Amino acid sequence: MIxxxxxxxxxxxxxxxxxxxxxxxxxxxQCLHDQLAAIYPHAFEIVCFCAVNGWQVxxxxxxxxxxxxxxxxxxxxxx
Amino acid sequence: MIxxxxxxxxxxxxxxxxxxxxxxxxxxxQCLHDQLAAIYPHAFEIVCFCAVNGWQVxxxxxxxxxxxxxxxxxxxxxx
Amino acid sequence: MKDAVRIQxxxxxxxxxxxxxxxxxxxxxxxxxxxxxxxxFSAGRTVSQISFDAYGSMALSEMNQLxxxxxxxxxxxxxxxVHRLCTVTAGENIVFIAAGAEHxxxxxxxxxxxxxxxxxxxxxxxxxxxxxxxxxxxxxx
Amino acid sequence: MKDAVRIQxxxxxxxxxxxxxxxxxxxxxxxxxxxxxxxxFSAGRTVSQISFDAYGSMALSEMNQLxxxxxxxxxxxxxxxVHRLCTVTAGENIVFIAAGAEHxxxxxxxxxxxxxxxxxxxxxxxxxxxxxxxxxxxxxx
Numbered sequence: 001m002i003x004x005x006x007x008x009x010x011x012x013x014x015x016x017x018x019x020x021x022x023x024x025x026x027x028x029x030q031c032l033h034d035q036l037a038a039i040y041p042h043a044f045e046i047v048c049f050c051a052v053n054g055w056q057v058x059x060x061x062x063x064x065x066x067x068x069x070x071x072x073x074x075x076x077x078x079x
Numbered sequence: 080m081i082x083x084x085x086x087x088x089x090x091x092x093x094x095x096x097x098x099x100x101x102x103x104x105x106x107x108x109q110c111l112h113d114q115l116a117a118i119y120p121h122a123f124e125i126v127c128f129c130a131v132n133g134w135q136v137x138x139x140x141x142x143x144x145x146x147x148x149x150x151x152x153x154x155x156x157x158x
Numbered sequence: 159m160k161d162a163v164r165i166q167x168x169x170x171x172x173x174x175x176x177x178x179x180x181x182x183x184x185x186x187x188x189x190x191x192x193x194x195x196x197x198x199f200s201a202g203r204t205v206s207q208i209s210f211d212a213y214g215s216m217a218l219s220e221m222n223q224l225x226x227x228x229x230x231x232x233x234x235x236x237x238x239x240v241h242r243l244c245t246v247t248a249g250e251n252i253v254f255i256a257a258g259a260e261h262x263x264x265x266x267x268x269x270x271x272x273x274x275x276x277x278x279x280x281x282x283x284x285x286x287x288x289x290x291x292x293x294x295x296x297x298x299x
Numbered sequence: 300m301k302d303a304v305r306i307q308x309x310x311x312x313x314x315x316x317x318x319x320x321x322x323x324x325x326x327x328x329x330x331x332x333x334x335x336x337x338x339x340f341s342a343g344r345t346v347s348q349i350s351f352d353a354y355g356s357m358a359l360s361e362m363n364q365l366x367x368x369x370x371x372x373x374x375x376x377x378x379x380x381v382h383r384l385c386t387v388t389a390g391e392n393i394v395f396i397a398a399g400a401e402h403x404x405x406x407x408x409x410x411x412x413x414x415x416x417x418x419x420x421x422x423x424x425x426x427x428x429x430x431x432x433x434x435x436x437x438x439x440x
């Protein structure tokens with residue numbers, strides 16, 4: 001399974017803080033993003049950044065492995 | 080009389096913190112400066128700024144009046 | 159001594175942070191700090207409270223990396239970053255940044271760079287609670 | 300509450316100064332400060348102490364004017380300037396500058412401007428006491 005986390009404004013639009021998605025062989029970050037964005041377009045329209053296991057990832061072609069922690073995040077507004 | 084004050088590096092070169100100079104009718108700040116600079120060239124070579132009664136004065140043609148407080152100062156180095 | 163980079167609920171003391179910053183070197187000639195506070199008014203609306211959400215583990219590692227990047231980029235003697243995560247009202251402190259260097263230009267440049275970078279690199283989100291409802295902030299005014 | 304602009308022998312507390320700065324408004328979103336400290340090393344020489352001389356009355360009026368100029372130029376909510384005049388050893392505080400504004404850019408810009416201006420406008424002179432003798436400083440590194 002892939003553990004997907006959400007925070008702040010994305011949680012508000014989704015109504016959930018996390019979900020578990022089965023890990024399919026060869027699934028990329030882009031696939032996972034598109035799959036969730038198709039189900040939750042209103043939440044994903046504010047997603048700007050992704051992180052895998054706590055590290056920001058810009059190249060969405062990376063393959064995900066079972067047990068990965070993936071985060072889809074809105075623009076940060078701390079400080 | 081004109082009360083002339085000195086501070087910091089200028090005091091060190093002069094060996095005095097102040098002096099009184101008779102006020103001559105029509106004497107300008109430039110006259111006073113040149114008079115003292117002729118006597119104390121080593122101290123006046125580091126003088127960059129003048130103040131009259133606590134206000135910095137850039138135009139040395141101002142006339143001094145009896146009782147003025149004049150200060151000849153080296154470049155500031157506070158802060 | 160407290161860690162140089164922290165995420166915490168409690169307020170911080172500038173005196174304590176500056177003392178800790180200075181402890182590393184007697185060669186520190188300039189210390190620049192920035193404190194971000196909660197305002198009672200934002201984008202035309204009265205704000206009664208600000209609350210936060212954060213991706214805690216990533217936020218802390220990004221803040222630690224940000225401190226190291228600033229130290230290297232500006233040849234700082236030391237730097238500190240503290241971000242509060244709790245509900246704050248107007249006037250309360252949110253974030254603290256400090257940069258200590260031999261001379262003032264590096265300290266001032268680094269302090270500004272760190273707060274600018276923190277806003278774009280650290281996964282923390284701010285929600286303003288107003289009489290008209292709550293609103294997550296996503297811009298950087 | 301202490302005056303916003305002061306020349307004093309004693310050390311200052313950043314916490315006290317920031318509290319006083321914030322007292323004027325709940326609209327203050329950013330506070331930038333600068334602290335200048337005595338260093339143990341300057342221009343290649345070990346420095347054991349720093350002492351000061353000042354044209355006190357002019358220094359205080361210039362500092363007051365500098366604060367007002369900064370408030371106007373950067374639309375600050377408040378600003379504070381404290382300069383110590385005493386003999387200090389390495390690590391001790393010399394000068395404190397604080398600028399509070401609605402947003403961070405104005406606070407950071409004003410803080411830098413005030414310390415730069417203070418160095419060229421305020422009649423205070425610094426003397427470094429070193430094992431090789433004393434030396435008045437006249438440059439602004």
